Amino acid sequence: MNHQTDNSWEKKDMANVFHGFTDLGTLNSNGPVVLTHGEGIHVFDVHGKRYMDANSGLWNNVAGFNHQGLINAICDQARKFPGYHSFFGRIADTTVALSEKLVAISPFEEGKVFYTNSGSEANDTMVKMLWMLHRRNGQPQRRKIISRVNAYHGVTVATASMTGKAYNEEFGLPLPGFLHADCPHFWRYGKKGESEKAFSQRMARNLEEMIIKEGPDTIAGMWAEPVMGAGGVIVPSEGYFEAIRPILRKYGIPLIADEVICGFGRTGAMWGSVKYNMEPDAIIASKCITAGYFPMGAIILGKDLSDELTRVSETAEEFPHGFTAGGNPLGSAVALKALDVLEEDGLLENVNRVSPRFLERLQRLGAHKYAGEVRGVGLMGAVELVADKTTKQALPGDLQVSERIANKALEKGLICRPLGAAIVLGPPFIITEAQIDEMFDILEETMTDVFADVGL
Ligand SMILES: Cc1ncc(COP(=O)(O)O)c(C=O)c1O
Numbered sequence: 001m002n003h004q005t006d007n008s009w010e011k012k013d014m015a016n017v018f019h020g021f022t023d024l025g026t027l028n029s030n031g032p033v034v035l036t037h038g039e040g041i042h043v044f045d046v047h048g049k050r051y052m053d054a055n056s057g058l059w060n061n062v063a064g065f066n067h068q069g070l071i072n073a074i075c076d077q078a079r080k081f082p083g084y085h086s087f088f089g090r091i092a093d094t095t096v097a098l099s100e101k102l103v104a105i106s107p108f109e110e111g112k113v114f115y116t117n118s119g120s121e122a123n124d125t126m127v128k129m130l131w132m133l134h135r136r137n138g139q140p141q142r143r144k145i146i147s148r149v150n151a152y153h154g155v156t157v158a159t160a161s162m163t164g165k166a167y168n169e170e171f172g173l174p175l176p177g178f179l180h181a182d183c184p185h186f187w188r189y190g191k192k193g194e195s196e197k198a199f200s201q202r203m204a205r206n207l208e209e210m211i212i213k214e215g216p217d218t219i220a221g222m223w224a225e226p227v228m229g230a231g232g233v234i235v236p237s238e239g240y241f242e243a244i245r246p247i248l249r250k251y252g253i254p255l256i257a258d259e260v261i262c263g264f265g266r267t268g269a270m271w272g273s274v275k276y277n278m279e280p281d282a283i284i285a286s287k288c289i290t291a292g293y294f295p296m297g298a299i300i301l302g303k304d305l306s307d308e309l310t311r312v313s314e315t316a317e318e319f320p321h322g323f324t325a326g327g328n329p330l331g332s333a334v335a336l337k338a339l340d341v342l343e344e345d346g347l348l349e350n351v352n353r354v355s356p357r358f359l360e361r362l363q364r365l366g367a368h369k370y371a372g373e374v375r376g377v378g379l380m381g382a383v384e385l386v387a388d389k390t391t392k393q394a395l396p397g398d399l400q401v402s403e404r405i406a407n408k409a410l411e412k413g414l415i416c417r418p419l420g421a422a423i424v425l426g427p428p429f430i431i432t433e434a435q436i437d438e439m440f441d442i443l444e445e446t447m448t449d450v451f452a453d454v455g456l
Helices: 009-016 024-030 068-080 093-105 119-136 157-162 166-171 196-214 240-250 303-315 329-343 347-365 401-411 433-453
Strands: 035-039 042-045 050-053 111-116 144-148 178-181 219-224 255-258 282-285 297-302 371-377 380-385 417-419 422-425
Touching: 024 401, 050 433, 068 329, 093 111, 093 297, 093 329, 111 119, 111 303, 119 157, 119 219, 119 255, 119 282, 119 297, 119 303, 144 157, 144 196, 157 166, 157 178, 178 196, 196 240, 219 240, 297 303, 329 347, 347 371, 347 380, 347 433, 401 417, 401 422, 401 433, 422 433
Parallel strands: 144 178, 144 219, 219 255, 255 282
Antiparallel strands: 035 042, 042 050, 111 297, 282 297, 371 380, 380 422, 417 422
């Protein structure tokens, strides 16, 4: 539906907003969706149309769009102490309380938390932490960062360089010294006759070859998402992290778990890095940390990194880095409440209660003629569309099948996300089994319509 009458919200948007990560062809023909509010897992546009958001906003609005406990937590904190920074050793009490809580629920026995406003800033900060650490430790040449093909770590200059997506060529990125190891996607990259475990071993051998070729003492750290989210929900191949971990240890390379999507329950576990035996040296968190109610990113440093970074910062007088709004008490208050809701109010429990239904319906989609692979864990899943299931040959790009499916689903009141040739789902953690059925019913019907429309 196109509501672009004069003076409409859509017209005002088109005239005044510069959208990122938006297909401008679709925007120009269909117009934007301007929203006013939400209820549970639904959002409403300015015309009163209701959409089920199968992506929790951007993976983050996991408690729904009008959780009264979260709203009250922000309002109460706003009345008490609405804003302060954490420079010069000053900080809001609520932010100290959140830090204590984050360390307590982390896989680390001890550690420290550093705050940012986003996941990108948290990853970017971690790069600077490692660069400073190695420099102060007499290894200034240890600057190269390893991430992986298809990874998503953010949009700042450094984190876009870590992101393993071709679109960053638009910016002349990656910068030199940002390396991309293999993506552990067995279905896509496994060789004929190769077992999944053997594939993981090959991934690990290739990583070690890369490290040796580059020079082990030039590598600052390696980043990995437990399950690659924006890469299209790539669940790591069996034994992958167990295979790469000893190699990183052998060469003294810290492993950073980017838990911006997986952290706080998306995979059914509090931490994806624990579920997949990553044993990281630090965790990057954002998104669900505030259930999407306030911008916040956090680095949770494990004890070793935390001790070392404190030591070198003392030598340098300080860690010369920080964000004005990092550790803002409004965000801290809502994050504390979000953790309560997750643990005590049974949100994480609900993920595990409804996940079998979610994964079962996802599997059923796999029977579709053009579903090459369905994959998922917890409440994250994807269906990858192909022209031929056996050869895995891609559908003709100009058909834009995944974009068409997302657009058609939107008309039917379902928000889902096209990512390359895949459709990605990551519903809020409050979703019920009945709503999961409704979500997949709409998606199945939409896929049938779209494949008929494009003549397949
Ligand atoms: C794994 C991962 N890391 C980092 C980011 C960047 O976070 P932000 O958009 O808050 O900068 C994202 C965002 O989707 C992400 O999925």
